Amino acid sequence: MSDARPLLEVNALKKHYPVKGGLLGGETAKVYAVDGVTFSIKRGETLSVVGESGCGKSTVGKTILRLTDPTDGEVFLDGERIDNLSAARLRPMRRRMQVVFQDPFSSLNPRMRVRDILAEPLVNFGLTRSRSEIDDRVAGLMDKVRLPRDAIGRFPHEFSGGQRQRIGIARALAPGADLIICDEAVSALDVSVKAQIVNLLSDLQDELGLALLFISHDLAIVEHLTHRVAVMYLGKIVELADRRTLFSTPHHPYTRALLSAVPVPDPTAKRDRMVLTGDVPSPINPPTGCRFHTRCPFAFDRCRTEEPMLRPIGDREHQSACHLDAVPATH
Numbered sequence: 001m002s003d004a005r006p007l008l009e010v011n012a013l014k015k016h017y018p019v020k021g022g023l024l025g026g027e028t029a030k031v032y033a034v035d036g037v038t039f040s041i042k043r044g045e046t047l048s049v050v051g052e053s054g055c056g057k058s059t060v061g062k063t064i065l066r067l068t069d070p071t072d073g074e075v076f077l078d079g080e081r082i083d084n085l086s087a088a089r090l091r092p093m094r095r096r097m098q099v100v101f102q103d104p105f106s107s108l109n110p111r112m113r114v115r116d117i118l119a120e121p122l123v124n125f126g127l128t129r130s131r132s133e134i135d136d137r138v139a140g141l142m143d144k145v146r147l148p149r150d151a152i153g154r155f156p157h158e159f160s161g162g163q164r165q166r167i168g169i170a171r172a173l174a175p176g177a178d179l180i181i182c183d184e185a186v187s188a189l190d191v192s193v194k195a196q197i198v199n200l201l202s203d204l205q206d207e208l209g210l211a212l213l214f215i216s217h218d219l220a221i222v223e224h225l226t227h228r229v230a231v232m233y234l235g236k237i238v239e240l241a242d243r244r245t246l247f248s249t250p251h252h253p254y255t256r257a258l259l260s261a262v263p264v265p266d267p268t269a270k271r272d273r274m275v276l277t278g279d280v281p282s283p284i285n286p287p288t289g290c291r292f293h294t295r296c297p298f299a300f301d302r303c304r305t306e307e308p309m310l311r312p313i314g315d316r317e318h319q320s321a322c323h324l325d326a327v328p329a330t331h
């Protein structure tokens with residue numbers, strides 16, 4: 001992994017959606033989908049964003065890509081601020097950040113052959129001039145994702161789920177992206193196919209120096225491919241750490257609860273048992289203080305009124321947002 005400056009920097013990013021209703025259809029409330037999220041990713045690095053469904057992790061990805069505009073905050077790609085660019089100025093930056101979605105079947109046009117699916121971004125971004133150049137680039141993309149070149153004449157439905165996801169990855173690579181956002185990209189696949197796609201992503205990262213933002217609810221998969229992990233709960237990052245630290249010494253009670261639900265390969269290995277009860281509260285009216293206090297077995301009075309800030313604990317790179325960090329260990 002490179003030590004260069006971050007390729008992607010996200011500062012205090014917010015995305016609030018208006019809830020409309022009433023007789024006049026005006027705004028009656030807000031969904032606080034993402035509520036002040038800060039992180040960065042270097043070239044050649046994978047940062048995983050994990051959390052339960054509804055925690056805002058997919059909205060983070062969509063907001064970075066400007067598939068939806070942010071409410072507040074800043075996003076920089078390679079030092080250039082992109083959250084406030086006009087559509088015309090955003091276009092060349094879009095070439096550099098691509099997405100792989102969970103369901104390749106719905107994100108690949110069923111009426112297009114693979115050749116045309118892979119040629120489309122090359123043509124749209126003006127990256128090729130001739131038909132022979134397109135054919136060469138498409139063949140190279142098929143090699144990169146380990147699909148046979150002679151499959152370019154087939155339609156998406158003629159491939160397995162794992163192969164379709166390889167086509168999705170090839171399409172993301174086509175315009176020469178530096179950053180790939182994988183939004184639950186392996187969640188729908190069988191276990192063995194998941195591992196193959198994760199290995200492919202790791203190999204491509206090594207070969208091309210890609211930065212990966214890996215959005216997933218599956219901590220077992222994340223453990224195999226990530227360098228760092230950001231744990232989100234109700235629109236906020238509650239813990240951020242390198243992989244080894246997060247999986248060996250998780251700090252935040254929510255992270256510990258998530259990890260305790262992950263099967264341990266070694267049955268003799270010890271892991272805290274902490275069962276999460278109740279559902280994630282609504283992001284329309286999130287709990288006051290610590291948003292996790294309604295489900296946290298360690299909650300005390302301060303948790304219900306004062307929001308804990310994400311701050312370094314121990315190692316400078318390890319951050320957690322919990323009042324337990326600031327009180328004596330008797331709690």
Ligand code: SF4
Binds near residue numbers: 297
């Ligand atoms: Fe639990 Fe309080 Fe820490 Fe929140 S701040 S995680 S409620 S102990």
